[in-house]
Amino acid sequence: MDFSLNDEQRMLEDTVSRLVRERYGFEQRGRYAKEAPGYGAEVWGLLAELGLLSVPFSEDDGGIGGGGVELLLLHQAFGRGLTLEPYLATVVLGGGLLARLGSAAQREAILPDVIGGAATLALAYAEPDGGYEPLWVGTRAERAGGGWALTGAKAVVLHGDSAGKLLVTARTAGGVDDRDGVSVFLVDPKQAGVSVRGYATIDGLRAAEVTLADATGELVGPEGGAADALEAVLATGCVALCAEAVGAMEQACELTLEYLKTRQQFGAPIGRNQVLQHRMVDMRIALEQARSMAILGACSLELGRDARERRVSAAKALIGAAGRFVAEQAIQMHGGMGMTDEAAVSHYAKRLVMIDHWLGDGDYHTNRFAEMPEPAEENA
Known part of the structure; x- marks a missing residue:
């Protein structure tokens, strides 16, 4: 596969890489994490100023119409910096669903x-109660006057405690696991019928448990017809996570290699130990396999549903396993200090573990891949 970047893509890669390199050092990241929303307000403003928040949106919506490759470039850089900003939550997932379903x-x-x-x-x-299944929806939406009232509970809502608006899936018809009958609603989290309990995840991000009790919602898109758009947006989110994992794995490998070169034992660098050299090579092999699968996932977003979902699940499953392997090897070769908060590698390890869980873990996506029929275009 020829994966050469065009001029615009190279400019995008240079811009976001420079931003992360200059504004997201390890100590800077620690300061951003202490800010009220859990991320750097200054960095979020810079992302907007540089036009990076507009990348996935169509030109009609004020964006630049970027696709899977642009998403890949952005999130690889975000992974290298372990960024905390809600790009995935706001732009890719929330904004992506609104762009697909929302009225003008x-x-x-x-x-x-x-x-x-x-x-x-x-x-x-x-x-x-739904696990990783996006179409398992027990939250109900009932007509109330001229609008809708939502009742139910949502779990592990990424950056849900700082969001200005929530896009909530709720069932307007059918059983809890039916494909038809799933709708999307815009919900103000500050209204009386919404309870939001925020917390930190182990990788430094923020999430929330959301409880709805006759909360007012504004219907987005067709009533009961949100399943296809939801799946497409979650596939895009999985590609973003795969790319972020590749960036994090790159940094974990670099930190580990540098440690092997500089850590002295018995008067020589521990990197001269052949066993550690072999383990370092295994980490790099896992990284390159993950990079290839991230590219495959990014280039599959415009395919038909079956081919897209199958390839994205394959990428998410392999990269989840590869990320965990790299994280474990990096920690072991750093020794005890690799477990401390002062060691950057420990934070990369935690992010890689969490990436495996966000939007479905390796087991979920492996089973999903196995259950999906091989589409005709993959047989060619």
């Missing part, structure tokens, strides 16, 4: 503020 009026009211950095979104789709 809804998009015009919200997306310009998202692109400008003034508004943040979160996608509340997972439920405590």
Whole structure:
């Protein structure tokens, strides 16, 4: 496969890499984490100023119409810096679903503020009893006057405690695991019928448990017809996570190699130990396999549903396992200090573990891949 970048893609890669390199050192990241929303407000403003928040949106919505490759380039850089900002939650998931389902009026009211950095979104789709299944929806939406009232609970909503608006999936028809009958609603999290309990995840990000009790929601898209758009957006989110994992794995490998070169034992660098050299090579092999699968996933987003979902699940499963392997090897070769908060490698390890869990872990995606029929275009 020829994966040469065009001029615009190289410029995008240079811009985001320079931003992360100059504004996201390890100590800077620690300071951003202590800010009220859990990320750097200054960095979020810079992402908007540089036009990076507009990348995935169409030109009609004020974006630049970037696709899977642009998403790959952005999130590889974010992974190298272990960024904390809600790009995935606001731009890829929340903004992506609104762009697919929202009316012209809804998009015009919200997306310009998202692109400008003034508004943040979160996608509340997972439920405590639904596991990783996005179409297992027990939250109900009932007509109330001229609008809708939502009742139910959503779990592990990424950046849900700082989002200005929530996009909530709720069932307007059918049983809890039916494909038909799933709708999406815009919900103000500050209203009386919404309870948001925020917390930190082990990798330094933020998530929330959201409880809805007759909360007012604004329907986005067709009633009961959100399943296809939801799956497409979650596939895009998986590709972003795969790319972020590759960036994090790159840094974990570099930190480990540097440690092997500089850590002295018995008067010589420990990197002269042949066993450690072999383990370092195994880490690099895992990284390159993950990179190839991330590219495959990014280049599959425009395919038909079956081919896209199958390839993205394959990428997510392999990269989840590869990320865990690299994280474990990096920690072991750093020894006891690799477990401390002062060691950057420990934070890369935690992010890689969490990436495996976000939007479905390796077991979920392996089973999903095995259950999906091989589409005709993959047989060619």
